[in-house]
Every structure is written in C-alpha cells, then in structure tokens.
Amino acid sequence: xxxxxxxxxxxxxxxxxxxxxxxxxxxxxxxxxxxxxxxxxxxxxxxxxxxxxxxxxxxxxxxxxxxxxxxxxxxxxxxxxxxxxxxxxxxxxxxxxxxxxxxxxxxxxxxxxxxxxxxxxxxxxxxxxxxxxxxxxxxxxxxxxxxxxxxxxxxxxxxxxxxxxxxxxxxxxxxxxxxxxxxxxxxxxxxxxxxxxxxxxxxxxxxxxxxxxxxxxxxxxxxxxxxxxxxxxxxxxxxxxxxxxxxxxxxxxxxxxxxxxxxxxxxxxxxxxxxxxxxxxxxxxxxxxxxxxxxxxxxxx
Amino acid sequence: xxxxxxxxxxxxxxxxxxxxxxxxxxxxxxxxxxxxxxxxxxxxxxxxxxxxxxxxxxxxxxxxxxxxxxxxxxxxxxxxxxxxxxxxxxxxxxxxxxxxxxxxxxxxxxxxxxxxxxxxxxxxxxxxxxxxxxxxxxxxxxxxxxxxxxxxxxxxxxxxxxxxxxxxxxxxxxxxxxxxxxxxxxxxxxxxxxxxxxxxxxxxxxxxxxxxxxxxxxxxxxxxxxxxxxxxxxxxxxxxxxxxxxxxxxxxxxxxxxxxxxxxxxxxxxxxxxxxxxxxxxxxxxxxxxxxxx
Numbered sequence: 001x002x003x004x005x006x007x008x009x010x011x012x013x014x015x016x017x018x019x020x021x022x023x024x025x026x027x028x029x030x031x032x033x034x035x036x037x038x039x040x041x042x043x044x045x046x047x048x049x050x051x052x053x054x055x056x057x058x059x060x061x062x063x064x065x066x067x068x069x070x071x072x073x074x075x076x077x078x079x080x081x082x083x084x085x086x087x088x089x090x091x092x093x094x095x096x097x098x099x100x101x102x103x104x105x106x107x108x109x110x111x112x113x114x115x116x117x118x119x120x121x122x123x124x125x126x127x128x129x130x131x132x133x134x135x136x137x138x139x140x141x142x143x144x145x146x147x148x149x150x151x152x153x154x155x156x157x158x159x160x161x162x163x164x165x166x167x168x169x170x171x172x173x174x175x176x177x178x179x180x181x182x183x184x185x186x187x188x189x190x191x192x193x194x195x196x197x198x199x200x201x202x203x204x205x206x207x208x209x210x211x212x213x214x215x216x217x218x219x220x221x222x223x224x225x226x227x228x229x230x231x232x233x234x235x236x237x238x239x240x241x242x243x244x245x246x247x248x249x250x251x252x253x254x255x256x257x258x259x260x261x262x263x264x265x266x267x268x269x270x271x272x273x274x275x276x277x278x279x280x281x282x283x284x285x286x287x288x289x290x291x292x293x294x295x296x297x298x299x300x301x
Numbered sequence: 302x303x304x305x306x307x308x309x310x311x312x313x314x315x316x317x318x319x320x321x322x323x324x325x326x327x328x329x330x331x332x333x334x335x336x337x338x339x340x341x342x343x344x345x346x347x348x349x350x351x352x353x354x355x356x357x358x359x360x361x362x363x364x365x366x367x368x369x370x371x372x373x374x375x376x377x378x379x380x381x382x383x384x385x386x387x388x389x390x391x392x393x394x395x396x397x398x399x400x401x402x403x404x405x406x407x408x409x410x411x412x413x414x415x416x417x418x419x420x421x422x423x424x425x426x427x428x429x430x431x432x433x434x435x436x437x438x439x440x441x442x443x444x445x446x447x448x449x450x451x452x453x454x455x456x457x458x459x460x461x462x463x464x465x466x467x468x469x470x471x472x473x474x475x476x477x478x479x480x481x482x483x484x485x486x487x488x489x490x491x492x493x494x495x496x497x498x499x500x501x502x503x504x505x506x507x508x509x510x511x512x513x514x515x516x517x518x519x520x521x522x523x524x525x526x527x528x529x530x531x532x533x534x535x536x537x538x539x540x541x542x543x544x545x546x547x548x549x550x551x552x553x554x555x556x557x558x559x560x561x562x563x564x565x566x567x568x569x570x571x572x573x574x575x576x577x578x579x580x581x582x583x584x585x586x587x588x589x590x591x592x593x594x595x
Contacts, residue, residue, distance in 0.1 A: 008398070008498050009398060009400060011395075012394075012395040012396075012398045012400055013395075013400055013401075013402055015391060015392065015395040016392065016395045016396060016400065016402045016403070016406045017402070019388075019392045019395070019406065019410065019469075020402075020405075020406060020409060022466065023409055023410060023412060023413060023466070023469065024409065026421075026424055026425065026428055026466065027412070029424075029428055029435075030424055033427070084323075087319075088319050088320040088323060089320070091316040091317065091319065091320065092316065092317050092320040092321075094316055095312075095313035095314075095316035095317045096317075098306050098307055099306070099307050099308075099309060099312070099313040099316075100306075100307070100308050101308075101309075101310065101313055103314075104313070107317050107321065110321070110324065110329075111320060111321075111324060114324055114328045115520070115523075116519075116523055116576065116577070116580050117328075117332070117523065117573055117576060117577075118523055118524070118526070118527035119327070119328075119527070120526065120527035120530055120549055121526065121527065121549065121569065121572055121573055121576065122328075122331040122332060122335055122569055122573070123552065123553060123556070124335070124552060124553075124556040124557075124562065124565045124566060124569060125330075125331035125332075125334035125335045125338065125566060125569065126327055126331040127556075127557075128331075128334055129326055129327060129330050129331055129334065130327070133326060135330070136325075136326070136330060170323060170326075170327065171327040173323050173327075174323050174324050174326070174327035174328040175328075176324070179320065191306055194306040194307070195306065198306070198307075204307045204309060204312060205312075207307075229414065229415060232417070233414075233415070233416070233417035233418070233420075234417070235417055235418055235419040235530065235531040235534070236527070236530045236531065236534075236553070239534075240553075240557060251417040251419050251420055251531075252419070254419065254420055254423060255419045255420075255422070255423060255531075255534065255535050257423075258423055258426075258535065264433070265427075267427050267433065270423060270427065271424070271427070274420050274423055274424055277417070277420055278415055278416050278417075278420055281414075281415035281416075282412060282415035282416075284415070285411050285412060285414055285415045286408060286411075286412065289407070289408045289411055292411070292474075293407075293411075293474050293478070296474055296475070296478075297474060297475065297478035
C-alpha cells in the first residue's frame with residue numbers, strides 16, 4: 001500500500017483472522033464430531049477431542065443410509081443442469097451480441113428479469129407446470145372451446161416430468177444469470193474477429209463453433225463448475241420435485257437424516273453425512289477458486 | 302451494443318428459442334399460473350376452476366397469521382441481506398490490502414458456497430444446540446441463557462448467523478473484484494493530497510464500489526429469501542410458535558401440506574410483488590447513487 005500504515009494492516013489482519021475463524025470453526029466441529037462414535041458422543045457431550053471412529057461412521061453412512069445413491073443423483077442432476085444452462089446461455093448470448101435485428105433487447109430483458117425472482121418463490125405453480133408440461137398446449141387448444149368443437153372433448157394431454165432427472169434439472173436452468181455473465185464476456189471479444197471469419201467465408205454457426213467457443217473455454221469451464229455447484233446445493237426444488245427415493249438428491253437426503261426420530265439424534269452420523277455431501281463441491285471450489293472468481297467477475301486480477 | 306455483425310433473420314431466433322422456451326415454461330408460466338389461481342378457486346374432486354375475483358386476497362389479507370408472516374419476511378429480507386453484505390464488505394476491504402493472509406482468505410472465504418443452505422442448517426442446529434452444542438457449558442451455568450427452540454429472538458439469531466455464513470462467498474468475490482479494479486493511481490493521488498486511509502475509503506473506495514455494492518444488495522435480497530427455506534426447514538420449521546414462519550415457508554406448507562392451492566398462489570403473488578417493490582425501490586433510491594464511470 002501507499003503509506004506506512006502498519007496499524008491499519010494489523011486491523012485488516014485481525015479482521016481476516018476473525019473471518020477465517022468464523023468460516024472454519026463450524027467445519028472443524030463437523031469434522032471432529034464425525035470422528036466420534038455415538039456412545040462416545042453421548043458420554044462426553046460436546047467435545048473437541050477427536051475419536052477414532054470416522055471410518056466406522058463412514059461405513060455406516062455408506063451402508064445404512066441412501067446417501068451414496070443420492071450423491072450419484074446429485075452428480076447426474078448437477079451435470080445436466082450445468083451443461084444445459086451453459087448451452088442455453090451460449091446460444092442466447094451469441095444471438096444477443098453478434099446479430100443485428102429487432103427484439104434483441106427484449107430477449108435480453110426477458111432473460112435477465114428471471115434473476116430477480118428465484119424458483120423458490122413460485123414453487124407451487126412451478127410444481128404444477130412440471131407435473132404436466134403440456135399444460136400451456138391444453139390451455140391454448142381449449143381456449144374458447146376450440147378443441148371441443150373440433151374433437152368433441154377438451155384436449156387433455158399429460159406429460160409429467162416430476163420425479164425424473166429432467167424434471168429436477170430443467171427448471172433449475174430457468175434462470176438468466178449465466179446469460180448475463182456470458183453476454184458481458186462476448187462483448188469484450190473484438191468484432192474484427194468475426195469480420196475476419198466472414199471474409200474467410202465462415203458462416204455464423206461455423207464462427208460460433210470453431211472460433212468463439214474455443215476462445216471462451218476458460219470462462220465456460222469456470223461457469224460450468226459454478227453452475228454444477230449451484231445445482232448441487234439446491235434444496236427446495238429437489239425436495240418437492242423428487243418424491244421417490246430413487247431420485248432424491250444428496251442434500252435432501254442429508255436433511256432427512258435429521259428426522260429419524262431418536263431422542264438424541266445421532267449427530268456423529270449426521271456430520272459424517274454432511275462431510276460426504278459437501279466434499280465434492282468443496283473440492284471443486286478449493287481447486288478452481290481462481291478460475292471461478294475470474295469467470296464470475298471477468299477480471300484477470 | 303456495438304458488435305452486431307451477422308445479418309440473419311431466422312437464425313438468432315432459433316438460437317434464442319431453447320432458452321426462451323425453458324424460461325417460458327418454468328419462469329413466466331409459473332408466474333402467470335400464480336396470478337390465475339390467485340383469482341380462482343380450485344373445485345373439489347378435480348372439477349376445474351371457478352373465478353372468484355378478489356375473494357382469495359380478502360381471505361389471505363384477513364388472516365393475522367399472514368400479516369405476522371409478511372412482517373417477518375420483510376424484516377428478514379432487510380436484516381439478512383444487510384448483515385451479510387456488511388460482513389462481506391468488511392472482509393473484502395481487509396482482503397484488498399495485500400497482506401500475507403489475503404491469498405488464503407480469498408480461497409477459504411469461498412468454501413461456504415459448497416455448503417447447501419439445508420446442510421448449513423443441519424450443521425448449525427447441532428453446533429448451536431442448547432444442550433449438546435457450543436452453548437451447552439454456558440447453559441449449564443445460566444439455565445435458559447440460550448434456547449432457540451423456545452425463544453424467537455434466539456431462533457432468528459441462529460438463522461442470521463447461518464445466513465451470513467452462507468452468503469459470504471458471492472458478495473465477497475464481487476466486492477473484492479470491484480475494489481481491485483480501482484486504479485492504484487487514485488489511491489496515490491489521494492494520499493498525495495493528504496487523504497488518510499479512512500478518508501480514501503470514504504471518498505474513493507466506497508463511491509467507486511457502488512456498482513458492485515448495488516448488484517450485491519439486489520441479488521442478496523432475492524437470495525436471502527430463497528436460501529431461507531433450507532435454513533428454516535432444517536433449523537426451526539417455522540417455530541417457535543410460528544415466529545420464523547416466513548412467507549416462503551408458509552407458502553410451502555399451505556400448498557404442499559394443507560393443499561390450499563389458491564391461498565398459496567395468492568401469497569405467492571403478494572410475495573413476488575413484495576420482492577418486485579423492494580427491488581424497484583433499490584433501483585430508484587440506490588441506483589441514483591451508483592457511479593459507473595471511473
């Protein structure tokens with residue numbers, strides 16, 4: 001920094017230390033508790049002395065609970081949602097930034113408006129739509145009794161997506177933040193590049209596939225990782241959209257461990273589950289921290 | 302909007318179509334449906350719907366339970382987003398000074414992003430358990446000192462702490478990036494003019510950080526609401542005595558547990574209006590203070 005401001009640096013260090021303690025303490029307690037056996041935990045109550053039962057707890061979580069399968073579900077839904085969001089965002093941002101024509105501003109506004117109202121706020125009717133995706137078709141065909149006049153009875157198509165991977169993942173894609181970030185990024189790409197491509201005889205799709213996508217590899221992977229994590233940590237939507245154990249996601253499964261109804265809950269087991277559920281996204285974040293930050297802020301620093 | 306290179310009529314629409322279809326089905330249609338059910342009553346035994354005008358609104362607005370839930374939601378929105386943005390701002394300002402700790406802090410402050418709100422709830426409910434958690438020894442000395450299961454204030458304190466913990470990463474990233482984009486020359490010029498660090502914070506850093514602060518505040522308001530469900534469902538379940546029964550949670554229980562579709566949809570419409578008004582107010586009052594050019 002500029003002047004010799006030791007005292008301020010000391011304050012800043014103290015603040016950062018406080019922040020680190022605040023962030024890390026819960027994690028430390030989770031890890032310590034996960035190493036204790038239930039009996040140990042009951043006898044000693046809350047203690048910071050680690051036990052030697054982590055492997056046992058892990059085995060119990062692995063065999064006695066549904067968490068392994070639910071973790072697989074989280075991986076699948078996370079992968080679908082992340083790829084889908086990136087694909088949708090790439091095509092939309094490409095159309096918004098690189099094309100002339102009317103309606104671009106409107107499309108962009110329609111997409112970005114979705115950032116303000118999260119899925120959690122409209123959970124009831126989003127559930128209704130997912131229970132029958134053909135709903136708008138029915139409504140359109142039956143408007144004014146049209147279909148009844150033609151076919152003798154109202155159109156009643158049923159297409160239930162609840163309890164399927166697509167039904168959990170696709171509504172998670174209905175959010176425009178990814179597009180917002182990509183539009184900002186595409187705008188930083190020099191237009192001369194596209195002009196040169198045109199002179200070389202490349203069409204718009206060729207330019208997208210052969211030049212733009214390879215150029216955006218870095219931001220796209222960062223965004224993809226971030227979107228995977230965002231899908232992984234969802235709770236409310238997977239809770240209502242997946243009713244069968246075969247489609248339950250890991251975070252929902254972890255919250256259900258709470259409900260098993262012993263008088264004093266098996267906290268060591270729960271904390272072991274929490275580690276299992278949190279570790280995959282945590283590793284991604286710790287490893288890709290720089291890339292993620294760069295992708296989100298589009299700054300090279 | 303200066304790029305506009307390709308000229309094609311149909312292609313850009315085909316490119317946008319998938320995104321617009323998904324958004325229509327799972328964003329705009331749910332909103333339309335919420336308005337539809339707010340003015341209709343579901344007939345029993347699957348008999349379709351009946352238009353009832355404002356009857357649903359009269360019923361919802363006439364219940365005291367709704368008003369206490371709405372007040373709690375508004376207070377939670379303001380306090381939760383305020384406390385988390387404030388914490389992230391202080392941490393970002395500290396991390397912006399190039400200290401030895403900054404590098405590690407930048408990595409570790411992102412870790413909470415990996416923890417789902419429901420997982421945080423499961424963890425904090427244990428850590429703050431009055432008999433088994435961190436406060437247990439204190440509770441033994443002064444019984445009743447801390448009990449979020451019976452004391453609404455304690456329950457809220459628990460929610461806020463968990464919310465701040467989970468909201469640090471996003472605000473921290475954006476604010477730190479904003480701080481680092483402020484050119485060093487401005488600091489130097491300020492220092493030459495005799496402005497100390499506090500003065501520079503107030504007159505250089507904060508004004509130039511307003512675009513990022515604005516984005517973070519707007520998004521945090523929406524995020525605090527959507528994240529609140531996972532916290533409440535795992536920590537308080539709306540209790541004690543309905544004190545933490547925020548609208549997001551109340552809509553869920555009214556709709557999925559009490560099967561009151563019209564009531565839940567009516568409250569959804571009111572909640573969306575509330576968020577829209579708060580966001581709009583932020584645009585009106587905060588955006589004016591935002592300085593985009595540096």
